[in-house]
Amino acid sequence: MRLRSLQLIAFCVLMVVPCFGQGELHFCLHADPKTLNPLTVDDDASETVRYLTGGVLVRLNRKSQQLEPELATAWKLSKDNRTVTFTLRPGVKFSDGTPFTSDDVAFTMNSLMDPNLHSPVGDAFRSAPGPIAIKAVRNGTISITFPAPVSGLDKLFDQVAMMSAHSTLKERAVLGPFVLTDYKPGSYLELRRNANYWKRDSTGRQLPYLEKIYLHIQQNRDVELTRFNRGEIQIINALEGEYYDRLQTQSPAEVFDAGPSLDSEVVWFNQAPNSPIAAYKLAWFRSAAFRQAISTAINRADLVRLAFNGHASPAVGPVSPANRFWFNAKLKPQRFDQGAAIKLLIEDQFHLDAGVLRDSRGHPVEFSIVTNAGNKGRERMAALIQQDLASIGIKVALVTLDFPSLIERMTRTRDYEACLLGLVNTDLDPNSQMNIWLSSGENHQWNPAQTTPATAWESELDLLMREQASTNDANKRKLLFDRVQEIARQQEPFIYLVHKNALSAVSWKVRGAEPVVLSPHTYWQIERMSLSTEQASK
Amino acid sequence: MRYVRIIAMTLLSVIFGAALLAPTLAPSDYAMQFREAPNSPPSTRFLLGTDELGRDRLSRVLFASRVSLLLAPAAAAISTLFAGVIGTVVGYLGGIVEKVMMAAVDLFMSLPWLFLLITIRAMLPLDLAPVVSVIVTFTLLGFLGWAASARVVCAGARTLRSSMFMLNARGQGCRSWRLIAFQLLPNLRLVLWAQFLISIPVFVLAEANLGMLGLGVTEPLPSLGGLMRELENLPTVPLQPWRLVPIAVLAACVSAFQIIVSGYEVEV
Numbered sequence: 001m002r003l004r005s006l007q008l009i010a011f012c013v014l015m016v017v018p019c020f021g022q023g024e025l026h027f028c029l030h031a032d033p034k035t036l037n038p039l040t041v042d043d044d045a046s047e048t049v050r051y052l053t054g055g056v057l058v059r060l061n062r063k064s065q066q067l068e069p070e071l072a073t074a075w076k077l078s079k080d081n082r083t084v085t086f087t088l089r090p091g092v093k094f095s096d097g098t099p100f101t102s103d104d105v106a107f108t109m110n111s112l113m114d115p116n117l118h119s120p121v122g123d124a125f126r127s128a129p130g131p132i133a134i135k136a137v138r139n140g141t142i143s144i145t146f147p148a149p150v151s152g153l154d155k156l157f158d159q160v161a162m163m164s165a166h167s168t169l170k171e172r173a174v175l176g177p178f179v180l181t182d183y184k185p186g187s188y189l190e191l192r193r194n195a196n197y198w199k200r201d202s203t204g205r206q207l208p209y210l211e212k213i214y215l216h217i218q219q220n221r222d223v224e225l226t227r228f229n230r231g232e233i234q235i236i237n238a239l240e241g242e243y244y245d246r247l248q249t250q251s252p253a254e255v256f257d258a259g260p261s262l263d264s265e266v267v268w269f270n271q272a273p274n275s276p277i278a279a280y281k282l283a284w285f286r287s288a289a290f291r292q293a294i295s296t297a298i299n300r301a302d303l304v305r306l307a308f309n310g311h312a313s314p315a316v317g318p319v320s321p322a323n324r325f326w327f328n329a330k331l332k333p334q335r336f337d338q339g340a341a342i343k344l345l346i347e348d349q350f351h352l353d354a355g356v357l358r359d360s361r362g363h364p365v366e367f368s369i370v371t372n373a374g375n376k377g378r379e380r381m382a383a384l385i386q387q388d389l390a391s392i393g394i395k396v397a398l399v400t401l402d403f404p405s406l407i408e409r410m411t412r413t414r415d416y417e418a419c420l421l422g423l424v425n426t427d428l429d430p431n432s433q434m435n436i437w438l439s440s441g442e443n444h445q446w447n448p449a450q451t452t453p454a455t456a457w458e459s460e461l462d463l464l465m466r467e468q469a470s471t472n473d474a475n476k477r478k479l480l481f482d483r484v485q486e487i488a489r490q491q492e493p494f495i496y497l498v499h500k501n502a503l504s505a506v507s508w509k510v511r512g513a514e515p516v517v518l519s520p521h522t523y524w525q526i527e528r529m530s531l532s533t534e535q536a537s538k
Numbered sequence: 539m540r541y542v543r544i545i546a547m548t549l550l551s552v553i554f555g556a557a558l559l560a561p562t563l564a565p566s567d568y569a570m571q572f573r574e575a576p577n578s579p580p581s582t583r584f585l586l587g588t589d590e591l592g593r594d595r596l597s598r599v600l601f602a603s604r605v606s607l608l609l610a611p612a613a614a615a616i617s618t619l620f621a622g623v624i625g626t627v628v629g630y631l632g633g634i635v636e637k638v639m640m641a642a643v644d645l646f647m648s649l650p651w652l653f654l655l656i657t658i659r660a661m662l663p664l665d666l667a668p669v670v671s672v673i674v675t676f677t678l679l680g681f682l683g684w685a686a687s688a689r690v691v692c693a694g695a696r697t698l699r700s701s702m703f704m705l706n707a708r709g710q711g712c713r714s715w716r717l718i719a720f721q722l723l724p725n726l727r728l729v730l731w732a733q734f735l736i737s738i739p740v741f742v743l744a745e746a747n748l749g750m751l752g753l754g755v756t757e758p759l760p761s762l763g764g765l766m767r768e769l770e771n772l773p774t775v776p777l778q779p780w781r782l783v784p785i786a787v788l789a790a791c792v793s794a795f796q797i798i799v800s801g802y803e804v805e806v
Binding site: 382417 | 569571573576590591592656659660663664665667668756757758770771772773774
């Protein structure tokens with residue numbers, strides 16, 4: 001009888017294991033990751049690698065939008081929001097077998113807050129200048145004290161992947177569900193399940209279920225869709241509107257529209273004084289009236305309709321209406337009025353000469369907009385903007401570059417005039433935007449890493465962002481961030497264009513995916529995702 | 539065969555004539571966006587329909603033919619010229635010279651030209667006019683695309699150098715340069731034509747791919763390669779077969795060239 005029971009159990013296990021134990025998930029990244037160091041991540045591809053490999057103390061549940069324990073079993077915030085104390089999960093090991101201790105937390109936080117690292121994540125913690133104090137309170141408990149209160153402090157740790165202080169593998173030793181095992185630049189990244197991953201499911205089985213993940217570098221969205229249709233990839237994390245419509249007619253169960261996302265499509269002008277662009281052009285780009293005129297001359301409704309097949313909404317400001325609490329409802333939608341745009345430009349010493357807009361010295365207003373190649377929505381937006389601006393006498397040259405070249409120009413050489421890109425928001429809280437709004441931030445793209453604010457309004461933005469980050473009162477924070485949004489709208493350092501809907505596609509073979517509006521939309525619970533038996537057996 | 543050649547010549551004349559007269563023949567400006575009519579099917583207003591931004595496809599095909607069918611053959615001529623000179627001389631000389639030169643050609647082919655192209659793009663201003671960008675691109679293609687053809691030409695020259703007419707000419711005291719110019723090259727013209735014709739569609743498509751590096755034809759100027767990028771979206775092609783027009787124009791052009799040239803060779 002006992003033998004029969006054992007046989008029955010063995011049979012059941014054999015039946016179940018192929019459903020969950022094996023399988024390779026394939027999906028595409030649209031560029032090579034800019035960095036594999038989890039502390040310096042500031043692009044989408046690197047963020048994906050960090051999310052899949054990095055272990056964090058606490059994780060924001062993308063569906064409930066509540067923090068959940070991960071490497072920390074408990075945490076406590078001090079009343080002044082300056083100190084957070086974590087109780088670390090015992091018995092956790094890095095992928096290389098080295099134990100996870102408070103030393104690793106201290107090492108990670110010290111590295112993150114090192115000003116020389118220029119970490120965008122570190123900027124979010126920087127509500128005031130000064131060092132942090134780290135104290136191992138007792139075995140397995142560590143407290144981190146910041147120089148000034150940091151609002152939403154615990155939530156920020158969702159983006160801090162812990163690094164090993166002692167491992168010789170450096171960032172290759174990870175605590176997340178997967179380990180990077182192979183990387184062929186321009187081709188693919190191979191991730192294997194982390195055999196030392198600490199998390200288990202309700203039946204006691206070690207997670208993740210998937211054996212491997214392949215991230216294919218694929219800029220071309222058409223090819224990505226073709227590969228999805230062929231079954232070569234199982235997920236499209238950010239789907240274009242046109243493709244969404246097409247897939248919906250073919251297999252409606254495989255496409256998901258989670259509604260307006262937190263992400264924004266923006267265009268901005270390079271205002272950095274050390275950039276190699278003509279002085280007279282820099283003067284245009286630094287003029288608020290010029291930027292406002294460009295913004296007013298762009299037909300956002302057409303961008304939504306033609307570039308995104310209606311799967312987007314015109315942007316009003318830095319915050320998507322999907323972010324209900326932080327969205328400043330007082331901001332009025334940006335009107336499309338080319339007459340008003342010309343009036344603004346004329347007031348700013350520009351003039352129209354036989355249909356060509358010229359500045360006060362007679363230079364024709366011409367500039368280039370760079371964007372990344374392979375993103376059809378963005379390329380269409382660029383073409384629409386080009387024609388909108390041609391209508392007010394401005395000649396725009398469009399340049400599509402591969403992502404690494406674009407990043408190189410944006411962050412190192414600063415050799416560009418205007419840029420059209422998307423801003424990805426992974427968090428609802430404005431603290432996650434510290435690196436954008438602080439004038440010292442590396443992602444203060446129009447004029448990054450300023451030693452002192454270049455303008456009065458940037459100085460005010462610094463004060464407002466720091467103040468909201470150090471205040472506990474949510475309503476007061478809201479008022480402060482509303483003012484940030486107003487300044488952003490008045491000065492238009494970023495010209496906000498549209499908020500795309502969170503569209504995604506997930507093959508029917510994938511189990512456990514629940515697409516949501518927050519990034520990463522489809523694989524936010526990657527460790528619990530698996531492939532059906534048919535896929536696993538292939 | 540003669541009638542086929544006449545048809546081919548007529549077709550080629552029509553395509554090149556239409557391309558040259560694009561500003562006159564095009565129903566609208568290639569950049570004009572009829573935003574109220576995106577993705578329209580063919581109609582009396584838009585004979586080939588419109589693209590996703592409402593631009594008239596016929597106008598864009600006409601201007602794209604002008605860009606691609608004039609510049610791609612020019613680039614193909616440059617690369618074939620290089621291939622012809624290098625391949626013929628090296629093939630004629632043979633021996634150690636051929637070995638060294640072919641090794642150099644192999645090295646040239648294996649070099650990562652992508653980095654050179656990225657460097658060139660970095661050196662060029664971003665607000666480069668579309669016309670300048672396209673001329674630079676095709677010139678680059680012409681100067682970089684000769685190596686594979688040179689190998690083929692060299693192989694042809696090697697075969698011919700010990701042929702009877704060459705021995706005869708050498709026996710009559712012909713100098714090397716005369717042997718190459720008046721004996722070898724005329725007999726290699728079929729190979730050279732083939733290389734020239736093969737290069738045209740290759741360069742048209744290469745131009746479209748160079749758009750990824752910020753080279754090539756930039757918006758709103760169309761090119762055949764750029765228009766053919768729409769075919770990457772394969773599932774829509776059966777639903778909108780008029781998207782095939784750019785590839786049909788290119789195929790017709792190359793085929794017509796081939797028929798004319800082969801007919802000429804038969805007569806010779």
